[in-house]
Amino acid sequence: MNPDSSSVEHLQALFALQRAAFERAPMPTLQQRLAGLHALRSALVRHQEALIAAVNADFSARSRHETLLAEILTTLQGIAHTARHLRGWMKPQRRGVNVLFAPASNRVYFQPLGVVGVMVPWNYPIQLALLPLVGALAAGNRVVLKLSEFTPATNQALRTLLAEAFEDDTVAVVEGALDISSAFAQQPWDHLLFTGSTAVGKIVMAAAARHLTPVTLELGGKSPALVAPDADLAVAARRIAFGKLLNAGQTCIAPDYVLLPAGQEQAFARAMQAAVAQLYPTLRDNPDYSAIVNERQHQRLQAWLEQARAGGAEVIACNPAGESFEGTRKMPLHLLLGVPEGATVLEEEIFGPLLPVLGYTSLEEAMAQIRRGPRPLALYLFSHDRRVQQQVLERTHSGGVTINDTLMHVAQDELPFGGVGASGMGQYHGHEGFLTFSKAKGVHAKGRFNSGELVYPPYAPAGGGWLLRQLLRRFIR
Numbered sequence: 001m002n003p004d005s006s007s008v009e010h011l012q013a014l015f016a017l018q019r020a021a022f023e024r025a026p027m028p029t030l031q032q033r034l035a036g037l038h039a040l041r042s043a044l045v046r047h048q049e050a051l052i053a054a055v056n057a058d059f060s061a062r063s064r065h066e067t068l069l070a071e072i073l074t075t076l077q078g079i080a081h082t083a084r085h086l087r088g089w090m091k092p093q094r095r096g097v098n099v100l101f102a103p104a105s106n107r108v109y110f111q112p113l114g115v116v117g118v119m120v121p122w123n124y125p126i127q128l129a130l131l132p133l134v135g136a137l138a139a140g141n142r143v144v145l146k147l148s149e150f151t152p153a154t155n156q157a158l159r160t161l162l163a164e165a166f167e168d169d170t171v172a173v174v175e176g177a178l179d180i181s182s183a184f185a186q187q188p189w190d191h192l193l194f195t196g197s198t199a200v201g202k203i204v205m206a207a208a209a210r211h212l213t214p215v216t217l218e219l220g221g222k223s224p225a226l227v228a229p230d231a232d233l234a235v236a237a238r239r240i241a242f243g244k245l246l247n248a249g250q251t252c253i254a255p256d257y258v259l260l261p262a263g264q265e266q267a268f269a270r271a272m273q274a275a276v277a278q279l280y281p282t283l284r285d286n287p288d289y290s291a292i293v294n295e296r297q298h299q300r301l302q303a304w305l306e307q308a309r310a311g312g313a314e315v316i317a318c319n320p321a322g323e324s325f326e327g328t329r330k331m332p333l334h335l336l337l338g339v340p341e342g343a344t345v346l347e348e349e350i351f352g353p354l355l356p357v358l359g360y361t362s363l364e365e366a367m368a369q370i371r372r373g374p375r376p377l378a379l380y381l382f383s384h385d386r387r388v389q390q391q392v393l394e395r396t397h398s399g400g401v402t403i404n405d406t407l408m409h410v411a412q413d414e415l416p417f418g419g420v421g422a423s424g425m426g427q428y429h430g431h432e433g434f435l436t437f438s439k440a441k442g443v444h445a446k447g448r449f450n451s452g453e454l455v456y457p458p459y460a461p462a463g464g465g466w467l468l469r470q471l472l473r474r475f476i477r
Contacts, residue, residue, distance in 0.1 A: 006176035008183045011144070014172045015187050018115045018142035021169035027112065028140040030087055036137045037086075039165040040130065041079045047161040048072050051126055054153035058125070060329050061291040066247055071126040074411060078131050081413035081430055082138045089138070089434045095442075100471060101452065105445045110438040112140030114190035119181065119204065121195045122148040122293055123250045123351075128218075129158060132193050133171065135433025141191075142170055146184045149177045150294055182207065189213050191437055195252070197349070198374075198422050216426030216436055219419050220252040220349045223376040225406065226366055226392065227260035227268070228383030235404075236382040237271035240355075241279055241318075243380070243406025245333060248290045249353040250297075253378040255406055256350055259366045262359030265337050269316050269357065276333055277320035283332055284323040291329040292352060298329045301352040304344045308354075311340035363388065370396050374422035380406045399423050 044051075051072070056062045095106035116136045120129040129145050136143045145162075147155040152175075159173045174180060185192065185207035194204045195218040208215050225243075227236050244255050260268055283289045292298040309315050318333040325331060333353040339346055345356055360366040370379070379398035383389055389403055399419040402409045410417055410429075418427025428436050446452070459465035 006174065006180055008180065011174050011180065011183055011187070014144055014168060014174065015115060015189075017169050018144065018172065022112070022114050022142050026114075030090055033086060033090075033138055033140060034083055036166070036170070037079050037083045037134065040134070040137070041076060041083075043161045043165040044072065044075060044079075044130070046164075047157060050157045051154065051161070054157040055125065055151070057153040058122075058151040059291050059293050061287075061289075062247075063288045063290050065288060066290060067126070070246065071124055074127050075130045075134070077411070078134050078413060078429065082134050082434070085431065086138050086434070089431060092443075097444075101444075103447055103449060103451070107443050107445075109441045109443055110139070110434070111441050113437055113439055114141060116141045116143045116437060117146065117184060117187060117189040117192045118143060119146045119184060119192070119194040119196065120148055121252075122150040123247060123252070125151040125154045126158065128195050132195075132428060132433070135428050136191075136437045137171075138434050139437035141437055144172045144174060144184075146181060147173060147175050149175065186210060187213075191216070193426075193428070193436075194218070201424065216428060217419065217424040218252070218417075218426075218428075219377065219422065219424040220351070221374050221376040221419070221423040222256040222349055223253055223378040223380070223398070224370050225255040225258045225380040226370070226382065227258060227264075228363065228381065228385065228388050229261050230385050230388070231260075231382035233260075233264065233268055233271045234274070237268060238275040238278070239382075239405050240380070241272055241275040241333070244355055245276070245279065245289070245353060246407065248292055248331065249333075250290075250293060250351055251407070252349075252351075253400075253407055253410055254351075255355070255380055256376070257346070257356040257358060259358050259360050259369065262361050265357050265359055269335050269337065272333070272335055272355075273316070273318050273320075276318035280320065282321045282323065283319065283330055284321075284325055284328060289330065292331055293329075295329065297352065298331065301331060301350075301354060304348075304350070305334055305336075305354055308336050308339050308343045308345050308356075311343050313337065313339040313343065313356075363391070367392060367395050375399075375420045377419045377423035378402070378407075378409070397421070 052064050052067045055067050090110060093108040097104050097106050118132045133143055155175055162171050162173060185204045188211040192208050192213050193216040194201055198219045201217045201219045205215055225240050240255050280286055280289050314337040316335040331353050336356045339356045345354055375397045377399040379396060379401050381392050381403050397420055400409045409415055413430040416427040416432035417429040418424055426436055454467050
């Protein structure tokens with residue numbers, strides 16, 4: 001960390017530096033934007049081993065392959081997709097002109113917003129820093145990243161990577177705790193993207209409102225896995241286990257609870273135990289299984305688990321080798337059956353390897369339960385019945401949906417990613433990221449002849465007033 005990189009003064013200086021740079025060059029060319037994307041890609045490839053090691057150090061144990069899959073590969077894929085399509089995205093769009101206003105032309109121009117702030121969480125500190133950066137750079141902006149204080153090793157690796165690829169007047173990094181996060185949210189950004197909890201998202205939005213800063217909030221919430229009566233329990237269990245245990249459940253779109261037909265809870269628990277044993281035969285020393293990021297989060301999860309147990313929930317640990325985890329922050333998946341109402345695991349986003357399993361008596365009851373809660377970031381439906389699929393899509397709200405799998409909608413560059421309601425607002429990834437960080441500016445152009453003058457005053461009976469009455473008759477019957 002630079003000596004002053006966690007000071008409010010340094011943050012303000014970076015903002016002023018980038019604002020001045022943007023004023024000097026407010027419309028980067030396609031070639032300049034592509035050069036930035038290529039520089040980011042090359043630096044990411046060169047530094048991938050350092051990043052993998054850094055994330056592992058921050059988590060105490062982070063699967064190398066999870067980092068490659070969920071952070072490095074996902075980001076490289078996003079860069080490639082954006083670079084391939086950017087020329088078309090930047091091209092002004094022709095729009096039709098109503099005959100009443102012809103001859104004229106209508107076009108939509110996509111203009112950079114200016115200086116963008118991105119607040120990065122700790123759970124995927126590479127992907128959730130660099131994918132928003134890709135969208136913002138593609139749109140022609142300057143960017144300041146606020147990195148999480150919980151990932152210091154990764155922050156240093158990212159700082160080194162970005163310093164090789166960009167000058168501070170294009171991409172810069174700040175670090176720090178609550179005071180810097182608060183100051184960051186209060187800067188007069190041209191756009192602010194925050195990824196984190198719903199509670200903190202409310203604070204960020206309130207701070208941004210001081211300057212009418214537009215915000216994209218990527219939050220989270222309680223994403224359900226809905227297992228329909230026709231689903232294969234073994235297949236559903238394996239795919240839910242993968243989605244739940246990637247990064248030890250520390251994923252904003254991880255399945256947060258399971259809904260399945262009442263009476264199938266024990267069968268599902270057995271299927272989950274078998275799936276976990278196949279994916280992770282051991283846990284403690286298995287390099288494929290990640291740890292909880294820090295002791296604070298580990299203690300929170302243990303407390304929520306004990307609260308559910310004390311309230312009468314049946315706790316089933318998926319610990320294939322029967323290992324002890326003393327002295328580590330690794331934590332096996334715990335299935336929670338019969339969780340009492342009011343338990344924290346049913347009220348708050350879990351963000352770890354605890355999974356309540358709830359029975360329902362009808363599909364309508366299951367959908368009603370989803371609708372009663374805050375709208376989630378993701379919904380996972382397991383059913384091959386097209387009528388059930390359509391019914392669930394139409395009668396529930398969520399940021400995104402994957403059918404017969406988990407997590408995979410987030411990896412589709414052609415799909416927008418974002419929440420709804422308590423799970424966030426706005427969206428990015430791919431073309432939607434370009435649009436989020438651009439101003440779509442409508443431009444109406446006239447030639448030498450201006451038909452609009454026909455309705456200029458004075459509104460004499462035979463002048464503009466007569467024509468206006470004729471035009472209104474087209475719409476009033």
